[in-house]
Amino acid sequence: MEIDIAGVGDGEYAFAFDVPASAINLDESFLGNVKVEGTLRKVSSQFFLTSTITRTYVRECDRCLAEIRVEGSIPLTVYYRTEFGDRRGLEDEDNVVTLEPDQESIVLDDEVRDAILLDLPAKMLCREECKGLCPGCGADLNNDACRCETPAIDPRWEKLAEMLKKNGDQE
Numbered sequence: 315m316e317i318d319i320a321g322v323g324d325g326e327y328a329f330a331f332d333v334p335a336s337a338i339n340l341d342e343s344f345l346g347n348v349k350v351e352g353t354l355r356k357v358s359s360q361f362f363l364t365s366t367i368t369r370t371y372v373r374e375c376d377r378c379l380a381e382i383r384v385e386g387s388i389p390l391t392v393y394y395r396t397e398f399g400d401r402r403g404l405e406d407e408d409n410v411v412t413l414e415p416d417q418e419s420i421v422l423d424d425e426v427r428d429a430i431l432l433d434l435p436a437k438m439l440c441r442e443e444c445k446g447l448c449p450g451c452g453a454d455l456n457n458d459a460c461r462c463e464t465p466a467i468d469p470r471w472e473k474l475a476e477m478l479k480k481n482g483d484q485e
């Protein structure tokens with residue numbers, strides 16, 4: 315994903331990329347292609363990139379291990395400046411890339427991959443009220459009943475329990 319900036323004048327330029335997820339070093343949990351569409355606006359020695367990333371990935375639910383497929387888009391904006399460029403009003407250092415004075419192209423791969431990875435949720439649930447798996451029998455409690463067997467009572471203890479019950483009745 316490379317945008318040629320050699321000799322371009324001030325203005326707004328549209329771009330679109332469509333590459334396999336593996337081409338930007340995303341693992342196989344990312345399916346199909348990653349698409350990036352947007353515009354690059356040049357103002358003197360600065361470039362403002364505004365874009366939308368579309369990607370698909372699968373993750374397991376943290377509780378029940380069901381496969382969750384996530385599709386859709388996330389935004390990506392990047393500000394490119396040359397080393398001595400104007401930095402007026404630039405408080406947020408996120409997504410600021412410094413270009414070499416003689417740089418001829420902008421490569422988006424790292425910014426796109428970082429945006430995709432940063433967007434991944436720390437906790438993944440198939441649904442908020444997922445009941446998860448039983449730690450004893452492994453049953454998916456969303457769909458199945460727990461199969462853990464109630465421990466069989468030792469017959470000797472059964473007798474004792476009866477005696478205790480009788481004593482209790484006499485009181």
Ligand SMILES: [Zn+2]
Nearest residue numbers: 375378440444
């Ligand atoms: Zn779940």
Ligand SMILES: [Zn+2]
Nearest residue numbers: 448451460462
């Ligand atoms: Zn169980």
